[in-house]
Amino acid sequence: MNSLASNVLRCSMRVSLPHGKQAVAYMSKSITDNVSIRKRKTISKAMRSYIDRVKQFEEGTVQAKEEYETGRRFLANIMGEDPATFSAEDVNRAIEYLLPSGLFEKTARPEMLPPVEYKQSAKFDNTGRPFHFLFYTGFPHTYELQHETVKRINKADALLDLIHKKGHTPEKEHQMDLVSTEWKNKKEIQETINECMKDSHFERTMETLESLARHPMSASFSSFLTNYRKPVIKQVAEMKLPSIQLDADGRSFVEATRRRKHAVATVVIRTSGTGKITINGEHDILYFKDVQAREQILYPLQFTGMLEKVDLDITVEGNGSSAQAGAARYATAVALTPLVNEDKRNEMQIAGLLNYDRREAERKKTGKRGARRSYTWLKR
Amino acid sequence: MALRILHNELFSHHVGVMQRLLSSERVLSSAARTAAALDTSNPDGGEASNKKTAQPKIVASFRTQESNPTKHKESHLSRYYTVPGDISKTLFQYGGLPKAYEKLCHIFTETAIMVRKPYLEVTNCIESVDFSKPAVRIVLYGKPGHGKSMTLAHVVHYGYSAGFMLVHVPWVNTFMRRCKDASPSESKPGMMDVPIDAAAWLVQFRTQNQHLLKTLNLKTSKPYQYGPRDIIEQGEPIDALIEFGIGRAKYACDVVEALLREIKGFSNSGLVKTMVVIDGFNGLFAPNLKTQRRKILEAKCTLALPFLEITQFDWCNGVVILSVDQLAHHDMFKAESNLPLYLLGKEGWEHIDPFIPIMVDKYDTAEMNSSLDFYIDRRWIQHPGGQTEAGRAELRSLCAGNGFELMNLCAPL
Numbered sequence: 001m002n003s004l005a006s007n008v009l010r011c012s013m014r015v016s017l018p019h020g021k022q023a024v025a026y027m028s029k030s031i032t033d034n035v036s037i038r039k040r041k042t043i044s045k046a047m048r049s050y051i052d053r054v055k056q057f058e059e060g061t062v063q064a065k066e067e068y069e070t071g072r073r074f075l076a077n078i079m080g081e082d083p084a085t086f087s088a089e090d091v092n093r094a095i096e097y098l099l100p101s102g103l104f105e106k107t108a109r110p111e112m113l114p115p116v117e118y119k120q121s122a123k124f125d126n127t128g129r130p131f132h133f134l135f136y137t138g139f140p141h142t143y144e145l146q147h148e149t150v151k152r153i154n155k156a157d158a159l160l161d162l163i164h165k166k167g168h169t170p171e172k173e174h175q176m177d178l179v180s181t182e183w184k185n186k187k188e189i190q191e192t193i194n195e196c197m198k199d200s201h202f203e204r205t206m207e208t209l210e211s212l213a214r215h216p217m218s219a220s221f222s223s224f225l226t227n228y229r230k231p232v233i234k235q236v237a238e239m240k241l242p243s244i245q246l247d248a249d250g251r252s253f254v255e256a257t258r259r260r261k262h263a264v265a266t267v268v269i270r271t272s273g274t275g276k277i278t279i280n281g282e283h284d285i286l287y288f289k290d291v292q293a294r295e296q297i298l299y300p301l302q303f304t305g306m307l308e309k310v311d312l313d314i315t316v317e318g319n320g321s322s323a324q325a326g327a328a329r330y331a332t333a334v335a336l337t338p339l340v341n342e343d344k345r346n347e348m349q350i351a352g353l354l355n356y357d358r359r360e361a362e363r364k365k366t367g368k369r370g371a372r373r374s375y376t377w378l379k380r
Numbered sequence: 381m382a383l384r385i386l387h388n389e390l391f392s393h394h395v396g397v398m399q400r401l402l403s404s405e406r407v408l409s410s411a412a413r414t415a416a417a418l419d420t421s422n423p424d425g426g427e428a429s430n431k432k433t434a435q436p437k438i439v440a441s442f443r444t445q446e447s448n449p450t451k452h453k454e455s456h457l458s459r460y461y462t463v464p465g466d467i468s469k470t471l472f473q474y475g476g477l478p479k480a481y482e483k484l485c486h487i488f489t490e491t492a493i494m495v496r497k498p499y500l501e502v503t504n505c506i507e508s509v510d511f512s513k514p515a516v517r518i519v520l521y522g523k524p525g526h527g528k529s530m531t532l533a534h535v536v537h538y539g540y541s542a543g544f545m546l547v548h549v550p551w552v553n554t555f556m557r558r559c560k561d562a563s564p565s566e567s568k569p570g571m572m573d574v575p576i577d578a579a580a581w582l583v584q585f586r587t588q589n590q591h592l593l594k595t596l597n598l599k600t601s602k603p604y605q606y607g608p609r610d611i612i613e614q615g616e617p618i619d620a621l622i623e624f625g626i627g628r629a630k631y632a633c634d635v636v637e638a639l640l641r642e643i644k645g646f647s648n649s650g651l652v653k654t655m656v657v658i659d660g661f662n663g664l665f666a667p668n669l670k671t672q673r674r675k676i677l678e679a680k681c682t683l684a685l686p687f688l689e690i691t692q693f694d695w696c697n698g699v700v701i702l703s704v705d706q707l708a709h710h711d712m713f714k715a716e717s718n719l720p721l722y723l724l725g726k727e728g729w730e731h732i733d734p735f736i737p738i739m740v741d742k743y744d745t746a747e748m749n750s751s752l753d754f755y756i757d758r759r760w761i762q763h764p765g766g767q768t769e770a771g772r773a774e775l776r777s778l779c780a781g782n783g784f785e786l787m788n789l790c791a792p793l
Contacts, residue, residue: 274745275773275776277780284742284780284781285777285778285780286779286780286782286785291778291789295778298774298777298778301777302770302774307770307773307777308777
């Protein structure tokens with residue numbers, strides 16, 4: 001009986017109601033029947049309030065499910081489709097169609113979602129006794145992680161002693177490879193152990209983990225440590241360089257297309273040139289009236305020392321001159337990457353030549369003339 | 381990027397300092413000096429050193445001492461020559477150089493013009509023309525800032541040196557688009573006179589052709605009567621007609637017409653050779669007239685007629701050199717092309733056909749370098765970065781061979 005109740009109790013639910021508000025509670029199947037059979041003495045206060053909550057929430061969930069089902073069938077009828085095969089996706093589409101919204105923020109638009117369920121085990125048994133031995137510390141999983149880590153450090157020390165006793169020194173492969181991976185950040189660690197952490201707790205935990213990772217025998221515990229580490233993303237190494245191609249005259253060229261705001265630029269760089277710049281087929285660099293825009297285009301060439309050594313063929317459209325120049329600069333820089341060495345490429349990366357400029361025009365607000373500026377004040 | 385330092389507020393001070401620095405002696409930059417040391421094959425430097433063996437004059441590689449444009453040839457290409465001060469004053473006192481460059485000439489204390497390919501093409505044409513045949517029309521075209529007006533200024537100097545009578549309109553739109561005053565014409569009903577501009581042009585004509593008017597002793601071929609007491613008899617010196625036009629601005633437009641007809645007559649009779657130089661010729665075909673105060677008058681301008689008449693080929697002993705310009709288009713912001721067919725329109729094309737088109741192209745690398753050397757020499761570029769090879773390469777790339785653009789870019793340096 002005891003085990004049955006605890007098993008059942010571990011099934012709990014989290015329900016997302018249609019209007020987006022979320023409520024957390026616990027529920028179990030046929031929980032009321034079980035409770036009535038059991039002796040009252042054995043039920044703790046904590047357990048009772050828990051059971052009450054579950055009961056209350058179960059009712060709420062059933063109602064929410066019924067409401068959602070009714071709404072789903074209603075929408076299916078409105079849309080003239082078969083209610084039996086009308087899925088949650090169809091519901092979303094119907095809502096978008098029937099209640100079109102111009103609101104910018106997507107979460108502010110009307111929506112109808114099914115009650116979402118998720119399971120979380122009860123933290124104590126029906127006598128009110130917590131499962132976790134560190135429950136009363138308030139941060140059971142954090143402390144557990146620290147305990148586990150220290151245990152492994154001790155094991156690693158023992159392993160090291162064994163090696164020393166044999167008169168050997170630890171090999172390099174006994175230590176874990178720490179280059180290809182890095183520590184997860186606080187948020188990710190919290191998700192891994194499913195518990196909120198204080199900053200001080202986090203620091204302490206990381207110190208402990210670090211000392212295990214730095215241990216000469218850490219390789220044996222790599223499966224434990226990889227739970228708290230993530231692979232390093234190398235941007236420059238993984239950067240895909242545009243390929244150098246040969247044209248009909250046997251001249252090599254590189255092509256790249258990049259954007260800035262809504263401007264799109266395609267740049268073809270031809271090697272062994274004289275610095276000729278063609279824009280949209282018929283113009284020279286004076287296509288850009290302002291000097292700043294012209295300087296933008298020349299900057300990657302100056303940076304790599306390619307000025308007057310390569311020919312540029314730029315095709316650019318959309319937006320105004322500075323956005324066009326920005327797009328052309330970005331595309332030029334990218335197209336130059338296969339023509340320069342690794343060091344220069346890294347320098348270009350650091351100088352920000354190979355990054356997308358994500359600044360965009362701020363949206364216009366209602367009641368304002370533009371993004372920020374108010375209308376001219378008129379005395380009535 | 382760091383080359384461009386703005387110091388407009390220091391400009392006036394700058395000009396004063398420049399004049400003090402440049403007036404005493406021509407200062408050579410280090411780059412120019414090394415180039416000059418190598419410049420043994422300088423075509424005129426050799427002559428100069430033969431005459432004065434004691435002290436050969438150092439001539440920078442971007443300059444030529446040959447100030448007579450009739451002697452300019454291929455070996456002078458992309459070099460600057462200086463128009464002698466008195467001639468410059470005679471020819472360009474009332475315009476003829478682009479305004480921005482005129483200012484620079486004042487600062488540099490010299491009028492320097494680069495010998496360029498289109499100029500040699502024009503002079504080749506003029507030299508091979510048979511003057512007993514109808515007047516040949518040459519049309520310069522090209523993008524704004526590539527040097528059409530500078531080429532025309534050079535050609536004007538050529539005409540002056542070769543003894544042509546000059547009929548020079550520095551910029552058509554000074555009277556077509558920005559006329560000082562406009563009044564209904566008495567002699568040509570329905571058209572507008574631009575008396576002040578016409579009188580100003582007469583002053584310019586008198587100044588440019590002073591030497592010819594003095595020596596040739598030209599006389600009017602028929603009597604002219606403008607008012608009851610404003611009569612010019614037959615056989616009076618042509619100066620009298622010009623003086624009358626200048627004095628009585630009311631009749632200046634009619635005087636210009638009469639004067640140009642007289643010049644045609646003198647040319648036909650072989651008394652003089654005439655060179656007609658009109659900058660922004662397509663402006664003459666504008667459908668309306670615009671005053672300095674931006675008032676648009678829906679009428680044709682009487683001053684345009686004589687210039688249209690003299691660009692016809694019904695006379696001989698003359699050569700006509702014109703330029704068509706996007707900036708002279710009646711609506712210059714809407715001009716889409718710089719080609720003569722577009723700019724002249726149907727009317728203009730029919731008027732000027734057949735003609736010799738000469739394209740004024742952008743600066744090549746040699747011309748660019750020569751120009752930069754000149755600016756460095758004249759201390760127009762003082763920024764140390766502008767004198768390095770990297771800085772020069774940046775300037776060359778930024779202006780894409782456009783001389784006007786280069787001048788503007790160098791202004792704050």
